[in-house]
Amino acid sequence: MQIFSGLPQVPKELRPQVGQRANQVKQALEAALVERGGAIRQSSLEHVLNSERLDVTLPGRKPIQGGIHPATQTLRDLYAIFAEMGFQVYRTRDVETDEYNFELLNIPAYHPARDMWDTFYTTTPGVILRTHTSPGQIRVMREYCPDPIRVVLPGMCYRYEQVSARSEIQFNQLELMVVGRNITLGDMKGTLNDFARRMFGENARTRLRPSYFPFTEPSAEMDVECFICGGKGCAICKGSGWLEIMGCGMVHPTVLQNGGYDPREFSGFAAGLGPERIALLRHRIEDIRYFWANDVRFLEQF
Numbered sequence: 001m002q003i004f005s006g007l008p009q010v011p012k013e014l015r016p017q018v019g020q021r022a023n024q025v026k027q028a029l030e031a032a033l034v035e036r037g038g039a040i041r042q043s044s045l046e047h048v049l050n051s052e053r054l055d056v057t058l059p060g061r062k063p064i065q066g067g068i069h070p071a072t073q074t075l076r077d078l079y080a081i082f083a084e085m086g087f088q089v090y091r092t093r094d095v096e097t098d099e100y101n102f103e104l105l106n107i108p109a110y111h112p113a114r115d116m117w118d119t120f121y122t123t124t125p126g127v128i129l130r131t132h133t134s135p136g137q138i139r140v141m142r143e144y145c146p147d148p149i150r151v152v153l154p155g156m157c158y159r160y161e162q163v164s165a166r167s168e169i170q171f172n173q174l175e176l177m178v179v180g181r182n183i184t185l186g187d188m189k190g191t192l193n194d195f196a197r198r199m200f201g202e203n204a205r206t207r208l209r210p211s212y213f214p215f216t217e218p219s220a221e222m223d224v225e226c227f228i229c230g231g232k233g234c235a236i237c238k239g240s241g242w243l244e245i246m247g248c249g250m251v252h253p254t255v256l257q258n259g260g261y262d263p264r265e266f267s268g269f270a271a272g273l274g275p276e277r278i279a280l281l282r283h284r285i286e287d288i289r290y291f292w293a294n295d296v297r298f299l300e301q302f
């Protein structure tokens, strides 16, 4: 390239000769470079082919396949049972207002019943993470009023709990709600007994114990006879022979009214259960923390 740029200094009569010679040298160098480069690539390819032989007869590695989370499996089993019984799935939001989560459910501010739910509050006043699926009761009533309702309300709930083998800060709930004319406690008992038989087997025995919830009156807990020991008493049922599986009751008149239904004309019942708790019992899982710890060794067993 220096010769090319020095050409103007070469005497005029020698210039064609010098230029031609320089061109010949340049072409020869470029051709040699291409040839040498090709030879190097070829020899390194040969080296790779010789040293990294591929044995196509080896069996393949099976890719890891995901599965359905045990809590979701249980939820889907529950949906299937309630679908057979004529219930629709109605989803509502995880982030709720204090009004829907508490006040419209007959739990005013400063009412001692609020102690039953340790709540996650956001930095926006009045906006919280729902502590139960019950605010969905108000939402579904306000959407369908004055039509009759038969729905299940599933979803994640959040509580500011000390995390332990038995309690988590997040968990699913599945709530059912029926509203219409002439709905009685007998309808509730029949529905829940039918559910228990479909879920736990033809011979599942149940019992109702009086309880308290601000949004139902009267309220009860439903127990199912321990399906692990058959009612004889074991470590899982703590010797009682019964397992508590859901809370239930007749919808409180104030709650019906807040949903837009006239309690003199309409009545209804609601019940709520924990899918993870049912999965714990069904699979004899000892620690509820496994559900959301994202440990594949646990999850791949389902």
Ligand SMILES: [Zn+2]
Binding pocket: 226, 227, 228, 229, 230, 231, 232, 233, 234, 235, 236, 237, 238, 239, 241, 242
């Ligand atoms: Zn038992």
